[in-house]
Amino acid sequence: MALHRVNTDDYQQQLDQKVARLREAYASYTNLEPEVFPSPPSHYRLRAEFKMWQEGGRVDYAMYKQGEYKKPFVIEEFTVGSERINELMPLLLEAINNSEILRKRLFCTEFLTTLGGDALITLIYHKQLDEIWEAEARALQEQLGVPVLGRSRKQKIVLDRDYVIEKLDIDGRTYEYKQVEGSFTQPNGEICRSMIQWARSCCEGSKETDLLELYCGNGNFTIPLAEKFRNVLATEISKVSVNAAQENIAANGVENLHILRLSAEEFTQAIDKVRPFRRLKDFDLDSYDFSTILVDPPRAGLDTDTCAMIARFPRILYISCNPETQLENLAELTKTHKVERFAIFDQFPYTDHTESGVLLVKK
Known part of the structure; x- marks a missing residue:
């Protein structure tokens, strides 16, 4: 199915197939019925990237089938994209096609939006951007009422700002997040909210203990979980994400x-006292009483040393964007822990990809 246009009538069937497949895959580690969190059937994706197809003095949004990069098909609608993306797409395209300066050598356009309707547009070029381009881009920005950012090789021009502000209502409180262009953000806002609420529900009764989180990003999970614990210590390797998290x-x-x-590997070395880190000089890791560790690793999953390290914790909250590598890690972690909760988050409808979550408790 082409993801730019989907048949929402098929949504429940594709979700049921995913759940059945994952239930069978996880059967070796738990017989729990998974907690299933469905996505909105359409307009769920908050960010999008389009190649720009140049032909006959005109540019159009385009996508390619995997392995067929010389056969683009023009995108006129993007059903999976947020309402804000779909609102901006035709307005932006018309403006670009009315300006040779904006159109020439434009090869990619990125949209970053939020559930609240904030938006940022990035135009990426195969040319250096000059003052003439900047003047045209500023006029475009004023016309659309949306911040525009320009990129080319070794060049980034921020006309207004390079981030959006997301606001998520979680369990009666609104949390605010600065999401910076080019850094990782959850693509499906409603599923992101569901994952945070689920993680919070897994941490009830932990107020007298501490939380450790690896791969914390911009604080997506960390900040709403903080009130569930006495203290929280979180790690992230990306400088951009760390700065956003601090804000x-x-x-x-x-x-x-x-x-x-x-990084997770560096923290493992630090907690094992393999080597000192200057960034830890003001932190006494031994003073923390970590009852729970939260990990949300990249698709590659946990490396061997990190997997061994987290197995020492009484409770492991493991959220994964790749159930296959999570299952590989569970082969080790279930030697010391049992699965107490199991969740499936349909982050990427109409694809084979799914996010999963498990709460592991020491045997």
């Missing part, structure tokens, strides 16, 4: 959370 901590008034710029 998000301040914006949400969280005072019991500290972010460290360390």
